[in-house]
Amino acid sequence: MTDDDFELSAPELSRDDLLVLDDPRFTRDTVAIVTGAASGIGRATAVALAANGLTVVGADIDDDGLAETERLAAAVDAEGKIDCVQTDLTDEDDVDAMVAAASDDGQLRYVANIAGMQHIDPISEFPMNKYDLLQDVMVRAPFVLSKCAMPHIKAADDGVGAIANMSSVHGHYATRDKAAYITAKHAITGLTRAIAAEGDGTLRGFSVSVGYVLTPLMLDQIADTAESRGISEQAVVEDVMLGQARTKTMMTPAEVANLFVFGFSQHANHLNGSDLCWDGGYTTTYE
Structure with missing residues (x-):
């Protein structure tokens, strides 16, 4: 293949791409919050959870993208539903209001902190406004959302639930020109473990790490x-x-979404404070 022939595009999501599991808590009475739900992995995860019968609150600042996510859930005949809430994840009041709205939809049990962004520059040239924004979206926002959601999850009838954080192979090692992203993904490991430490065994914390x-x-x-x-x-x-x-x-977004589905399910009761690393060998092999 020549450079002129090279072309990539994001894949279309279909019902056949999605992992659907039997789980007594995967019903419309159970609520899952998914951030970054307007595109990419967040959209696929929102749709996958709805396909498993849950009520999903999709949070993102992109209202048009959220509408497309709702359309896609209908297109795959999701048994659950998606209620999208336009949310500025850098605004604590916005996050608090979104969580309150989610808790009104049923028993809030699951949170998927997926929203992310990227900026590429060497450390010596990295613009601090970009650094601060990446930390706000990928470290502070998951912390704030976890803080708001944990009391609701613990108040569910059996206190069972999970908060999942989107990590990366860059949460395991570093490459050049992505210092803010790498810093955030290493930080998310600490948050994941802290959630597990305070979850009393029934509220689990886990992360998902993938390559590209x-x-x-x-x-x-x-x-x-x-x-x-x-x-x-x-x-x-x-x-x-x-x-x-x-x-x-x-990987495709659906393949990543399926890891969140599995991680939230009854089949992952011992996934707590740990990382689902689906990386194709990035972090364990080298030449």
Whole structure:
């Protein structure tokens, strides 16, 4: 394949892509909050949980994207439903109001902190406003949402639930030019473990780490990395992103969403304070 032939696009989501499990708590009376629900992994996770029969509150600042997520849930004949709430995750009052609205929909048991962003620059040139924004969205917002949601989850009839945080292979190791993102993902490991420590065994905390996923955010990152390194987008994918992996394909958003479905289910009762690392060999192998 030549550079001229190289083209990537985010995949379409279908019902067949989704993991659907039998679980006594996967009903419309159970509420799950998903942040970043307007696109990518957040959208796929919201749809996957709705397909498992849950009531999902999708939170994002992008109202048009949230409407598309609701449309997609209907297109896959989800047994549950998605109620989207436009939310500025950097605004504590907004987050608190969103959680209150979610608790009115049923028993709030699950939270998926997925919203994320990226900026690529070396540390010496990294704009601090971008650094601060990344930390606000990917560290402070999950903390605030967990703080607001934990009392509701513990108040469920049996106190069973889970808070899941989107981590990354960059929560396990570092590469160049992504210092703010790497810092945030390492921090999320600490939050995950703190949730588990305070969850009394019934409210679990876990994280999900994956390599590169075909999302709109990733497509932008490919272009940015190509520009910053002076190489082609094909070289970014084949040499930079997949060069170290043993599985030579990118994950799809649905494959990541299925990890959240499993992690929330009764089949993952011992997943607590730990990380589901689906990385294709990034963090465990090298040449």
